[in-house]
Amino acid sequence: MSDVRVLTLWKDEKINEEEALLLRRLCEDIRVPFDEERKKEIRTLVDAFLSMDEAAGLAAPQIGISKKIIIFRNKGFNEKGWSKDESDYELLINPRITQARGEMVTMTEGCLSCPEIQVEVSRYPEIKIRAFDVSGRKINKRYTDYVARVAQHEIDHLEGKLIIDCEGTLYIPKQKQEFFERTFGKIKAVNGNGISRNI
Numbered sequence: 010m011s012d013v014r015v016l017t018l019w020k021d022e023k024i025n026e027e028e029a030l031l032l033r034r035l036c037e038d039i040r041v042p043f044d045e046e047r048k049k050e051i052r053t054l055v056d057a058f059l060s061m062d063e064a065a066g067l068a069a070p071q072i073g074i075s076k077k078i079i080i081f082r083n084k085g086f087n088e089k090g091w092s093k094d095e096s097d098y099e100l101l102i103n104p105r106i107t108q109a110r111g112e113m114v115t116m117t118e119g120c121l122s123c124p125e126i127q128v129e130v131s132r133y134p135e136i137k138i139r140a141f142d143v144s145g146r147k148i149n150k151r152y153t154d155y156v157a158r159v160a161q162h163e164i165d166h167l168e169g170k171l172i173i174d175c176e177g178t179l180y181i182p183k184q185k186q187e188f189f190e191r192t193f194g195k196i197k198a199v200n201g202n203g204i205s206r207n208i
């Protein structure tokens with residue numbers, strides 16, 4: 010089990026200024042081969058992710074590590090108790106999108122770092138990524154559909170970009186409408202349906 014906490018932009022009705030700064034930072038590339046400190050950071054992210062049943066993905070800055078490391082499930086998005094076998098998730102270091110194809114698809118997304126809201130986000134349905142694996146080997150990956158969406162969401166985190174920066178409709182819980190309107194200005198839609206998965 011991991012006792013690492015996921016940083017959030019706000020909690021209840023209070024803005025987390027310090028955590029927001031960490032979430033907004035541009036992450037650094039990791040130098041290859043990885044030194045001991047970096048290996049520890051990679052392990053910390055993997056352990057944190059595997060300790061979560063609800064998350065579809067997690068990026069290092071979400072746990073306060075400003076390095077380009079992301080991890081996400083590659084299947085079983087609707088399962089709560091997924092097997093967490095190594096073949097069930099992707100761990101990418103210094104990921105870079107080398108190709109994006111298809112017409113953008115718009116879908117509602119949630120994020121562990123932006124609790125209680127969902128935003129409609131447009132993403133490419135197919136991407137190719139160049140990255141390093143856990144042993145520092147160069148890898149090329151291709152993802153489609155929902156996995157491609159999750160990968161793009163996690164890569165955005167490495168650039169300090171969050172779903173609230175996207176232009177799409179924002180869904181908030183009605184009981185907190187006042188707080189979110191104070192935070193975001195005019196809200197386009199209330200009553201989050203709570204069905205989108207946190208990534």
Ligand SMILES: [Zn+2]
Nearest residue numbers: 120121122208
């Ligand atoms: Zn996220």
